[in-house]
Amino acid sequence: MPALLSIRDLEISFRNGKKMTPAVSGVSFDVNAGEIVTLVGESGSGKSVTALSILGLLARQGKITGGEILFEGKNLLSLCPAELDMIRGKEIAMIFQDIMYSLNPVLTIGSQMTEGMRRHLGYTKEQAQQESVRLLKRTGIRDAEGMMKKYPHMCSGGMRQRVMIAMALSCKPKLLIADEPTTALDVTIQCQIMELLRSLREETGMAVLLITHDIGIVAEMADRVAVMYAGQCVEEADAETLLTRPAHAYTRALMQAVPGLHDDKARRLYAIPGFVPQVYGDMTGCRFAPRCPHGESCPWKDDGRMTEIAPGHLSRCRWEEGGNGV
Ligand SMILES: Nc1ncnc2c1ncn2[C@@H]1O[C@H](COP(=O)(O)OP(=O)(O)O)[C@@H](O)[C@H]1O
Ligand SMILES: [Mg+2]
CATH class of the missing domain: 3.40.50.300 (P-loop containing nucleotide triphosphate hydrolases)
Incomplete structure (x- = not known):
């Protein structure tokens, strides 16, 4: 193969x-x-x-x-x-070396997470939100609903990296x-x-x-x-x-x-x-x-x-x- x-x-x-x-x-x-x-x-x-x-x-x-x-x-x-x-x-999804620059500082985690699924998979807003919460939980973020409303600067490096992974996985690469x-x-x-x-x-x-x-x-x-x-x-x-x-x-x-x-x-x-x-x-x-x-x-x-x-x-x-x- x-x-x-x-x-x-x-x-x-x-x-x-x-x-x-x-x-x-x-x-x-x-x-x-x-x-x-x-x-x-x-x-x-x-x-x-x-x-x-x-x-x-x-x-x-x-x-x-x-x-x-x-x-x-x-x-x-x-x-x-x-x-x-x-x-x-x-x-193909990518997680970058420099996580500081990989999330948009002026958008909430939720709006950044749902964007790819709506664009690539044709999900509705509600479907994309549900899936985002599921993925964030999967990466070990307990308050995933709360995380969706946060801006990147409100999260620690470890949390941002989990968000990046959840985002990278969102379209099932x-x-x-x-x-x-x-x-x-x-x-x-x-x-x-x-x-x-x-x-x-x-x-x-x-x-x-x-x-x-x-x-x-x-x-x-x-x-x-x-x-x-x-x-x-x-x-x-x-x-x-x-x-x-x-x-x-x-x-x-x-x-x-x-x-x-x-x-x-x-x-x-x-x-x-x-x-x-x-x-x-x-x-x-x-x-x-x-x-x-x-x-x-x-x-x-x-x-x-x-x-x-x-x-x-x-x-x-x-x-x-x-x-x-x-
Ligand atoms: N933006 C850039 N402009 C000019 N040269 C670059 C740039 N990015 C990387 N390079 C060159 O490519 C080489 C390899 O860089 P890089 O792939 O970042 O290394 P690694 O990820 O293995 O640490 C660098 O040593 C540099 O010479
Ligand atoms: Mg490198």
């Missing part, structure tokens, strides 16, 4: 004065129906830009310069704005894209929201593309994982393989930077020396090389492609446990 979402050789650049600076190069991965795929990597690796491009929401300076984004076999990049608008919010949905929240609420996403997936069969820089969340949530570094996808595998037998030196460094996967404070702190390069469009070969512990001694040449090193396990590098990848 073809994947629900298939990103193929995606290329994205940003206009920088007269120059176009590449931000995402040759990114490919799939999300199957009902699957939770996490997109993981340090800050600045291109995760949000990749996610935003799926729904045509890149900033004005951003441009998709190559590749395909297939949703149920249809290339979203070839749709006109009206066609994409029909998919956005209905078939086949795919939910959640971009670091709990980064701003404390650990208890983070756990509740992850649990909520998991149980909603069980109930509705919706697929989730979950973006995170937190390996702990990958361990808790993912069926499959795609790892991004400096605008490229460097490794992709099922979660167990990736967590126990990472092949790419970068993925291995990410894991080693996590002293205890379940130690909430430690798992947020990456200790990989150096930084994701700011400008990587002109780099050739392995973009991780300047930070790679194997440095010059690395026998693996990144030829710009992912290699299938085991069924369903793709990587640009092969530093497997103990065997130097051989």
Whole structure:
């Protein structure tokens, strides 16, 4: 069966004065129906830009310069704005990284929640209100009726994030894209929201593309994982393989930077020396090389492609446990 979402050789650049600076190069991965795929990597690796491009929401300076984004076999990049608008919010919903900017401050939660259902599903006002209350309760908001009358500034970050999730689910999307949905929240609420996403997936069969820089969340949530570094996808595998037998030196460094996967404070702190390069469009070969512990001694040449090193396990590098990848 073809994947629900298939990103193929995606290329994205940003206009920088007269120059176009590449931000995402040759990114490919799939999300199957009902699957939770996490997109993981340090800050600045291109995760949000990749996610935003799926729904045509890149900033004005951003441009998709190559590749395909297939949703149920249809290339979203070839749709006109009206066609994409029909998919956005209905078939594919998104929860943004910055929740402060995702709710309209001058409208009540109730009017924002009901808008999509009335537009996409043709619900009457009463039907949409009833369904909104049901969904808000589902996300753990006890006084859902009271919440409908509030304005966003009257709610805590945790409440706003639950509202965003309820809103994203309101049109029963086949795919939910959640971009670091709990980064701003404390650990208890983070756990509740992850649990909520998991149980909603069980109930509705919706697929989730979950973006995170937190390996702990990958361990808790993912069926499959795609790892991004400096605008490229460097490794992709099922979660167990990736967590126990990472092949790419970068993925291995990410894991080693996590002293205890379940130690909430430690798992947020990456200790990989150096930084994701700011400008990587002109780099050739392995973009991780300047930070790679194997440095010059690395026998693996990144030829710009992912290699299938085991069924369903793709990587640009092969530093497997103990065997130097051989
Ligand atoms: N609005 C923008 N204008 C110019 N460059 C941008 C913009 N947004 C993102 N970029 C570029 O894309 C890179 C990846 O950004 P992003 O996708 O936000 O990273 P991540 O979500 O992995 O932290 C950034 O390092 C930056 O170079
Ligand atoms: Mg981001």
